Amino acid sequence: MNRIYLIGFMGCGKSAVGRRLSFLLKLPFYDMDKEIVRQTGKTIPEIFEQHGEKYFRDLETQFLQNFKNDYCIISTGGGVTMRKENRKIMRNTGLVMFLDAPFREIWRRIHRDPNRPIVRQSTREEIEALHKARYRDYKQTAHITIRTEFRTLRQITQYAAFQVNRLKSERFDFN
Numbered sequence: 460m461n462r463i464y465l466i467g468f469m470g471c472g473k474s475a476v477g478r479r480l481s482f483l484l485k486l487p488f489y490d491m492d493k494e495i496v497r498q499t500g501k502t503i504p505e506i507f508e509q510h511g512e513k514y515f516r517d518l519e520t521q522f523l524q525n526f527k528n529d530y531c532i533i534s535t536g537g538g539v540t541m542r543k544e545n546r547k548i549m550r551n552t553g554l555v556m557f558l559d560a561p562f563r564e565i566w567r568r569i570h571r572d573p574n575r576p577i578v579r580q581s582t583r584e585e586i587e588a589l590h591k592a593r594y595r596d597y598k599q600t601a602h603i604t605i606r607t608e609f610r611t612l613r614q615i616t617q618y619a620a621f622q623v624n625r626l627k628s629e630r631f632d633f634n
């Protein structure tokens with residue numbers, strides 16, 4: 460299948476780049492967090508508070524298992540690569556791009572955001588350790604890693620589009 464998945468840690472720019480990339484490539488855009496909010500009628504913090512993290516992770520896996528659309532951009536949540544099953548689905552159904560941002564930049568973007576329950580509950584040191592712990596899975600799941608440091612959203616989006624176009628003639632079949 461021919462989807463484009465954006466993966467990476469909270470605040471690396473998956474949602475912002477995904478939306479821009481969908482305009483540039485004229486493909487529909489899905490943000491997994493937003494889809495889960497729409498399906499449940501609850502915010503991400505409410506889901507974590509009322510049902511716990513495992514329940515949220517199950518919703519992420521169900522989304523990936525049940526999603527049927529092709530030729531689209533999907534921005535994932537930063538924890539999606541924690542499960543092997545999720546990693547496998549993404550690798551097998553599309554092109555996976557990792558937005559690799561330095562931790563200090565990530566922290567600057569996320570530390571005051573009330574919509575990320577994991578950040579709300581943790582110290583900077585704990586979040587940095589989580590970033591380290593997840594890094595290998597992001598790297599290994601991705602077909603392409605894009606380093607975002609010193610790049611604007613526009614530059615990152617253009618580079619991502621360039622990579623998609625480059626691969627189009629090989630494994631992918633975008634029209």
Ligand SMILES: Nc1ncnc2c1ncn2[C@@H]1O[C@H](COP(=O)(O)OP(=O)(O)O)[C@@H](O)[C@H]1O
Nearest residue numbers: 468469470471472473474475476568610611612
């Ligand atoms: N390369 C960048 N340059 C400037 N701002 C960025 C960049 N990448 C992300 N941002 C900003 O950082 C914030 C978090 O980005 P977001 O797309 O929500 O991250 P994610 O979905 O990966 O958690 C947003 O306000 C976004 O506009």
Ligand SMILES: O=C(O)C1=C[C@@H](OP(=O)(O)O)[C@@H](O)[C@H](O)C1
Nearest residue numbers: 468469470492536537538575576
């Ligand atoms: O990294 C994580 O575990 C999470 C990342 C969030 O998405 P973003 O990566 O878009 O912030 C959201 O799915 C949830 O708060 C959990």
Ligand SMILES: [Mg+2]
Nearest residue numbers: 473474492535
């Ligand atoms: Mg996001």
